[in-house]
Amino acid sequence: xxxxxxxxxxxxxxxxxxxxxxxxxxxxxxxxxxxxxxxxxxxxxxxxxxxxxxxxxxxxxxxxxxxxxxxxxxxxxxxxxxxxxxxxxxxxxxxxxxxxxxxxxxxxxxxxxxxxxxxxxxxxxxxxxxxxxxxxxxxxxxxxxxxxxxxxxxxxxxxxxxxxxxxxxxxxx
Amino acid sequence: xxxxxxxxxxxxxxxxxxxxxxxxxxxxxxxxxxxxxxxxxxxxxxxxxxxxxxxxxxxxxxxxxxxxxxxxxxxxxxxxxxxxxxxxxxxxxxxxxxxxxxxxxxxxxxxxxxxxxxxxxxxxxxxxxxxxxxxxxxxxxxxxxxxxxxxxxxxxxxxxxxxxxxxxxxxxx
Numbered sequence: 262x263x264x265x266x267x268x269x270x271x272x273x274x275x276x277x278x279x280x281x282x283x284x285x286x287x288x289x290x291x292x293x294x295x296x297x298x299x300x301x302x303x304x305x306x307x308x309x310x311x312x313x314x315x316x317x318x319x320x321x322x323x324x325x326x327x328x329x330x331x332x333x334x335x336x337x338x339x340x341x342x343x344x345x346x347x348x349x350x351x352x353x354x355x356x357x358x359x360x361x362x363x364x365x366x367x368x369x370x371x372x373x374x375x376x377x378x379x380x381x382x383x384x385x386x387x388x389x390x391x392x393x394x395x396x397x398x399x400x401x402x403x404x405x406x407x408x409x410x411x412x413x414x415x416x417x418x419x420x421x422x423x424x425x426x427x428x429x430x431x432x433x434x
Numbered sequence: 435x436x437x438x439x440x441x442x443x444x445x446x447x448x449x450x451x452x453x454x455x456x457x458x459x460x461x462x463x464x465x466x467x468x469x470x471x472x473x474x475x476x477x478x479x480x481x482x483x484x485x486x487x488x489x490x491x492x493x494x495x496x497x498x499x500x501x502x503x504x505x506x507x508x509x510x511x512x513x514x515x516x517x518x519x520x521x522x523x524x525x526x527x528x529x530x531x532x533x534x535x536x537x538x539x540x541x542x543x544x545x546x547x548x549x550x551x552x553x554x555x556x557x558x559x560x561x562x563x564x565x566x567x568x569x570x571x572x573x574x575x576x577x578x579x580x581x582x583x584x585x586x587x588x589x590x591x592x593x594x595x596x597x598x599x600x601x602x603x604x605x606x607x
Contacts, residue, residue: 276579277489280556316450383453406449425600
């Protein structure tokens with residue numbers, strides 16, 4: 262090793278934000294029913310696989326979000342993956358709450374509101390949640406899925422903007 | 435809502451895998467020192483921001499991985515974001531362990547091995563870990579960062595292959 266290290270001149274939240282602006286993430290829309298049985302949903306960039314045996318998903322959620330009180334262990338969620346031509350869905354579920362459910366949703370498993378324009382929908386049951394400072398990691402057991410179409414061009418988030426996927430560089434099978 | 439739900443004909447790990455094949459993820463290389471002070475590193479597709487106040491990162495790791503015993507609370511890690519022209523780094527740190535550190539690394543904060551071709555490096559300290567079945571969610575406090583260059587074209591993982599980022603579709607400021 263050499264010692265000419267680059268300058269680590271950013272700290273704390275500035276450090277986190279700068280590094281993660283250079284890191285892409287996939288975009289999904291999470292829907293569920295609130296405790297009164299009404300549909301809720303939001304755009305997420307934190308859905309991540311947590312192993313396939315058993316199949317689990319982790320989802321990072323702010324405890325201050327309006328959805329968080331309804332994401333309780335034992336309750337169900339639908340994770341919708343989005344193609345790049347579904348930018349409008351990502352924007353809709355990140356926008357004004359009154360405009361998120363506009364009547365085009367379908368009644369899915371466990372009564373979950375399903376957005377049929379998604380590229381696939383994964384139904385999961387919340388197993389537990391870990392609260393860490395003002396956020397939480399929600400652990401979800403994957404139950405069933407429907408793949409609406411293939412091939413897909415997923416929606417990607419990077420540098421505070423939505424992007425399409427680009428060229429395939431190499432397989433990793 | 436209407437009732438013509440799509441068929442949820444996949445279950446368990448097949449369901450998880452099918453949905454996440456349609457979901458993009460960013461690629462990073464995580465480096466650390468093992469308990470003997472030797473460099474270790476691996477390619478990850480699970481690094482996710484967990485809020486910026488305080489700045490935290492979650493990282494999903496298989497407990498069976500060779501790195502896992504060294505990812506203990508109180509220890510430091512370096513998260514490297516990768517551009518699409520750094521495909522070789524993603525492949526190197528996903529490949530044979532003997533070929534991961536080839537002498538081009540730099541001695542960074544806390545003695546961490548830093549890969550200078552990364553687009554940015556975030557230094558973090560492991561806060562805690564939650565073990566769930568055969569995997570774990572590792573929670574990391576973000577400390578400092580160095581951004582090597584901008585603009586960047588991040589490396590994205592999708593459909594079991596590495597991709598470049600594509601067209602910008604819309605800002606989300």
